[in-house]
Amino acid sequence: MKKITLIFVIVSTLFIQETKAQVTDTLAYLQNIVANKAQYVGQPFSVLYNNLQIQIKFFSPVAAIHYDKNKETSTSVAFYFPQTAEDMYLTYPCLRIYWQPYLNAVQSSILYSQYDGGEWNATIYNFYKNGIILDIKLED
Numbered sequence: 601m602k603k604i605t606l607i608f609v610i611v612s613t614l615f616i617q618e619t620k621a622q623v624t625d626t627l628a629y630l631q632n633i634v635a636n637k638a639q640y641v642g643q644p645f646s647v648l649y650n651n652l653q654i655q656i657k658f659f660s661p662v663a664a665i666h667y668d669k670n671k672e673t674s675t676s677v678a679f680y681f682p683q684t685a686e687d688m689y690l691t692y693p694c695l696r697i698y699w700q701p702y703l704n705a706v707q708s709s710i711l712y713s714q715y716d717g718g719e720w721n722a723t724i725y726n727f728y729k730n731g732i733i734l735d736i737k738l739e740d
Contacts, residue, residue, distance in 0.1 A: 626654060626679060627693050630738055634695070637736040645697065646729040648736075656720045657681040658691055659728075661708035671702035675728065676739060681719055693740035700734035703727075 633640075633648075640648045649656070658678040663669045678691035711727055712718050 627740065629654065630693050630695060634736055634738045637733075640733050640736060643733055644729060645731045645733060648697075648733060649725065649729065654679050658694075658718045659712070659720055659724060660718050661703075661705060661712055662696075663705040663709075665702075670705050672699065672705035672708050673702055674698045675703075675708070675731075677720070681716075693738060696737045696739050697731075697733055698735040698737070699731050701732065703731050 656677045656679060658681045660676040660678075661672045662674045662676065663671060664673040665671050675697050676691075676694050677697060678694035680690050708727065711724055715721060715724060
């Protein structure tokens with residue numbers, strides 16, 4: 601019985617350490633994307649998306665022009681989908697993708713509402729895939 605308990609403790613410890621490493625690796629991975637953003641700037645979003653080694657789970661459109669809220673200037677993409685409003689902090693770190701030309705904020709807002717408040721899926725990808733990346737920043 602002591603051997604089984606010891607094995608359980610060892611396996612649990614390794615699992616906990618591996619889980620913590622994944623968060624650090626995700627942050628380091630996203631920092632690497634930002635550091636190498638030159639290969640994505642001027643390219644359609646599909647280029648970045650096809651190179652991602654982690655899956656997007658959540659998106660949030662941003663219309664930052666105060667006089668024209670019909671233009672989506674940027675979009676945050678995250679790798680965790682929050683289950684409640686209190687879980688929004690779990691979407692960090694995430695990437696903020698800036699667009700040029702701007703995208704249709706009316707359409708992205710409809711999609712955001714239609715799909716559980718930002719859940720990523722094939723329809724969302726099809727909306728963003730041809731958007732041209734102006735810049736990529738890390739939000740952490």
